[in-house]
Amino acid sequence: MSDATGAFGFIVAACRWPDDARRRAAIDAAAARVTDWNAVLTDAAQHRVMPLVANALRTVPAVPPVIADRCAAIARRDGMLAMAQTVELCRIGATFTERGIDWITIKGPALAMLAYGNVAAKPSHDIDLLIHPGAQADAFAAMRALGYASMDGQDRATPGSLDHVRKDSQWRDPTDKVTVELHTRLFINRAVVPTLGMESPREAVALGTGRTLPTLARPEQLVYLAVHGANTNWHRLKWIADFAALNRCSSADQRAAARARAAQLGAHHIHDSALALAATLFGDSTCPPPDVLSRQARRLAAAGLRDLTAPHRSTLREADWDRSLVVYLDKLRFMQGWAYRWEELRLMLVEASSYSPDAPWWRRWTAPIALGARFARRKLTQAVGR
Structure with missing residues (x-):
């Protein structure tokens, strides 16, 4: 691995778990090779592992105080968000259960408790809930009753009508702090481990407050x-x-x-x-x-x-068509079988936003042409620039 500044090596050492003597030895060795601590700050934020990095920096005397303080501040912010998400997850889960909606959570606080024993150790961008496809209408009504607003307009479409291009719907709470994704399947490509989901075995994750979270x-x-x-x-x-x-x-x-x-x-x-x-x-x-x-x-x-x-x-996938050929080939070769590859090819030609309730009817038919033209234009611009 090429790591000119030593930043990536330090972040990798910080991500070792549990926090034992082997982890501390790896952190000390990696810290001695760091030549740019600003890179540690920016890369840790990009990889979303700031709580683990901030924890590692506590015993590193060589780190500039301004970098250590900034990392600690971001870690505190991430930890506070994680705790707010946990509270909201329990509130949403209780409402779903009361309404007879079967659900489980994936990643997020449940995984943080299982892997690290602390919900604040693992920052998450949003809360992920998995429900049965047939429960969408009831779940949407429950989210609205809790004060959440749809971010993608799927609550205005016929439940399940967009499942061929979307695996989740996005919701934001009234305080604009917590985002929730309601998943009807785990992967956008329906041929990827399709039997893994709501019918799979589960376990309950204890939060230490008498509450538990159901997960895989x-x-x-x-x-x-x-x-x-x-x-x-x-x-x-x-x-x-x-x-x-x-x-x-x-x-x-x-x-x-x-x-x-x-x-x-x-x-x-x-x-x-x-x-x-x-x-x-x-x-x-x-x-x-x-x-x-x-x-x-x-x-x-x-x-x-x-x-x-x-x-x-x-x-x-959401980063548009301006990607290298290597990335396309990686996607097509990710799993064996033509069912997966055909579905992946179909999704490459689909712009999910074209299927939102607010999009004109003709947009979904012109989306592949528009994406191809945009890709060609950017490649031509890059060639001219060189």
């Missing part, structure tokens, strides 16, 4: 985290850090069950690649990858390492 059972959770991270080439370090942390605090039986479940779902290459990437970054032998990796697993691990060490927004 540990094996299914590990498989989901592996597929979720690899699906975007792990372009944020927080995802592989969460996967590794949850693996370390899982039992040997749970880790073995996760690998068996991944094989049942056709995602064993992806799960193995996540284990390999975690071992490469964190050097932890607690959850090692198989002795022999498949070609697909090696390719996925290499793609993740490539994007982590050279982060760029173009790994995101």
Whole structure:
């Protein structure tokens, strides 16, 4: 890995968990190689791992005080948001339960408690809830009753009519602080582990206040985290850090069950690649990858390492068509089978915003042409600029 400033190496060391002597030794060694502490600040914010980095900086005397203070301030802000999200998640969950809406939460506070034992250790952009597709109308009514407003207008469309282009609907609370995503499936591509979801085994995560959060059972959770991270080439370090942390605090039986479940779902290459990437970054032998990796697993691990060490927004589907050919090929080769690839090709030609209730009827038919023209124009502009 090329890390000229030492910033990425330090952030990786900070993301090792649990906070034991091995982590502290790795932090001390990585701190000695840092030549630009500003890069640590900016990269930690980009990878959304500031609470872990701020925790690591407490014992590093070489860090400039202004950088340590700024990191601590951002970590406090992230922690306060995480606690506010936890409160809202409990409130929404209680309302859903009262109305007979079955639900589980994914990532967020539940994962933070499982992996780190503290909801403030893992910042989240939003709250993710998974519901049955048929429960959308009731869930939308419950969100409105709680004071939430739709951010994408899906509450004005026929429930389920946009499921072929969207996997979730977005909602914002009256204070404009908390965002909620109501998912009807876990992945936008319907061919990606389609049986993983509401019908999967569950476990209850204790919050320490007498309340619990329902989420995926540990094996299914590990498989989901592996597929979720690899699906975007792990372009944020927080995802592989969460996967590794949850693996370390899982039992040997749970880790073995996760690998068996991944094989049942056709995602064993992806799960193995996540284990390999975690071992490469964190050097932890607690959850090692198989002795022999498949070609697909090696390719996925290499793609993740490539994007982590050279982060760029173009790994995101929402970042428009101005992406490299390598990213397109990565998406098409992510899973085996023509069902997945056909669905991925279809989604590449779809602009989800064209299917919003406010969009004119003709926009969805011209979206592929417009996207292609925009891509060609940008490439031509880049060529002329050179």
